[in-house]
Amino acid sequence: MTTPTAVPASASWLRDAATLTHRILLHWRQRPFSIALTLLFPVLIVLMFGYLFGGAMAVPDGTYLDYLIPGMLAMTMLFGLESMVLAVTADAAKGVTERIRAMPVSGVAVLTGRGWADLLNALAGLTVMIATGYAVGWRPHDGLPSALAALGLLLWLRFAFTWVGIYLGLLLKTPESAVAVQVLVWPVGFLSSAFVSPGTMPGWMGAIATWNPLSATATAVRELFGNPSWNETTWAAEHSVLLATVWPAVLTAVFLPLAYRRYRLLGR
Amino acid sequence: MAYEEGVPAAEHAGIVAQDLRKQYGERTALDGFTLRVRPGTVCGLLGPNGAGKTTAVRILSTLLRPDGGHAHVAGYDVVRRPRQVRYRIGLVGQHACVDEILTGRQNLQLFGRLGHLTADAARRRAGELLDQFGLADAADRAVAQYSGGMRRRLDLATSLILRPAVLFLDEPTTGLDPAARIDVWSRIRELVGTGTTVLLTTQYLEEADQLADQIAVIDAGRIVAEGTPDELKAKVGPDRVETVTRKPTLDEVFLHLTGKTATRSTETVLEPAR
Known part of the structure; x- marks a missing residue:
């Protein structure tokens, strides 16, 4: 009994990452209501904003719903950050993080497992939001390659948010403090072009919203889907595809190493 | 066996900790912690809250890096070969760490x-x-x-x-009712029967007395006494006041060794054993 029976013949981090991704998929299966709520919440926002406030919104070059859906696709990516922070802090609070750290599993595998699961979560979120868009009359107009590029930019933003979320989760430690992130997601979302054009905001606020990474992706996605842009003429709006490519790269370059370092520092 | 390179040294089997140090800012958690647990035995690590029990267990189970000193667990260095150690240890913390x-x-x-x-x-x-x-x-x-x-x-x-060849139990019966505690004790005894090395931290003196072959008393980050429960009791000598024949309890041994009297801090230590 004192001899371990484990035979780590192919103890590769890819396999460990797949095992950890599988764990999160099992969470969804065990708690379908919770994942359903996560997926349906943005739908509720579309109905609220689209129909409750939508009548009062005057989008000069189209309907508000056509403007809103790309914004909500970007918001869905942002909501993922919030779920990630909650999941990481919950694991820390329940001691699961410690137990995983006591297994022969590398930090790279732990972070990759999270990343893959988050990517699947993002794909599910995008699917639900696009279906919702179709149901309320939204359509992409610029063909399939362009639409795929838009989805690619959305996932690219989520990829960056994955690392921001893991980093914040490891930093904040407790689910109670993670609530701060849940609250802050809203100002970040509203101070962007997700819901209204920054051109309609007071100058200083519009400037923040114009350069918000979320705006870059929302505006780029509108352009690629051929949806109304609310006549934005700023440099940032006209180069939105470039910014939507660069911003997530910058965020990833900063937060991926930070997240990894933070995980390693758990042992200090 | 298909493990990675590196052969464990026989003299490092079980648990060997040498002069472990750990500092948290101003606070010294471990201050020259030295302990040897022979393979296949149970060592009870006994001490009050804040004595360094959990820090020691976290270092020995590779979860925490020591600031100084060395430790080998199941034949491998916990700092240089944590992965090899992790294949061979089990860890039960103060709270159930399950999903x-x-x-x-x-x-x-x-x-x-x-x-x-x-x-x-x-x-x-x-x-x-x-x-x-x-x-x-x-x-x-x-x-x-x-x-x-x-x-x-x-x-x-x-x-x-x-x-696992080595099992760390950090206050394994914290928060359990008496029946559940006795159940956990009997399971630990079964394990020991199969040759597992166990390091058990506890503030329940009765628990150490029940389960351990060897007891190490930790106070302020270092081991202040070591021996079998009977050896430790003999060190203090028979009770001086009441009856001449009554042997001291481990509670008294503990108080004697840590130089504490049964005041505020130690009362909280003793209470759960009642």
């Missing part, structure tokens, strides 16, 4: 897979442990629905998934 959303079986299989058992082996081992720990009926229920005692048993079972 509440998953079922008991899913937990066991998950950690079996993370310990690089094949899917088949993980499934078999999970089944074995569920039977052994009386959790077969609850195996496919979410852990969130388990009682405290059941969680503890699952926690213990999970830490045994790789048949």
Whole structure:
């Protein structure tokens, strides 16, 4: 009994990452209501904003719903950050993080497992939001390659948010403090072009919203889907595809190493 | 065996800690912690809250880097070869560290897979442990629905998934009712019978007396006394006041060695054993 029976013949981090991704998929299966709520919440926002406030919104070059859906696709990516922070802090609070750290599993595998699961979560979120868009009359107009590029930019933003979320989760430690992130997601979302054009905001606020990474992706996605842009003429709006490519790269370059370092520092 | 390179040295089997140091800012958690636990024995690490018990266990189980000193567990250096150590240890912390959303079986299989058992082996081992720990009926229920005692048993079972050579039990009966505590004790005794080396931290003196071959008393980050329960009792001498023949209890040994009297801080230490 004192001899371990484990035979780590192919103890590769890819396999460990797949095992950890599988764990999160099992969470969804065990708690379908919770994942359903996560997926349906943005739908509720579309109905609220689209129909409750939508009548009062005057989008000069189209309907508000056509403007809103790309914004909500970007918001869905942002909501993922919030779920990630909650999941990481919950694991820390329940001691699961410690137990995983006591297994022969590398930090790279732990972070990759999270990343893959988050990517699947993002794909599910995008699917639900696009279906919702179709149901309320939204359509992409610029063909399939362009639409795929838009989805690619959305996932690219989520990829960056994955690392921001893991980093914040490891930093904040407790689910109670993670609530701060849940609250802050809203100002970040509203101070962007997700819901209204920054051109309609007071100058200083519009400037923040114009350069918000979320705006870059929302505006780029509108352009690629051929949806109304609310006549934005700023440099940032006209180069939105470039910014939507660069911003997530910058965020990833900063937060991926930070997240990894933070995980390693758990042992200090 | 198909492990990575490196052969464990026989003199490093069991637990060998040499002059471990750990500082948290101004506070010294470990101050020259030296301990040797022979393979196949149970060592009770006894001390009050804040004495450094958990810090020692976290360093020995590779979760925390020491600031100084060396330690070998199951033949491997915990700082240089943490991965090798992790294949050979089990850890039960003060709170049940299991995934509440998953079922008991899913937990066991998950950690079996993370310990690089094949899917088949993980499934078999999970089944074995569920039977052994009386959790077969609850195996496919979410852990969130388990009682405290059941969680503890699952926690213990999970830490045994790789048949560890060395098992760390950090206050394993904290928060359990007396029946559940006695149940955990009997399971620990069974394990020891199979040759596992156990380091058990506890503030329940009765627990150390019940389970340990060897007791190490820790205070302010270092071992202040070591020996069998009887040796430690002999050190203090028979009770001086009441009856001449009564041997001192471990409580008294502890108070004697740490130079403390039964005031505020030690009362909280003693209470749970009653």
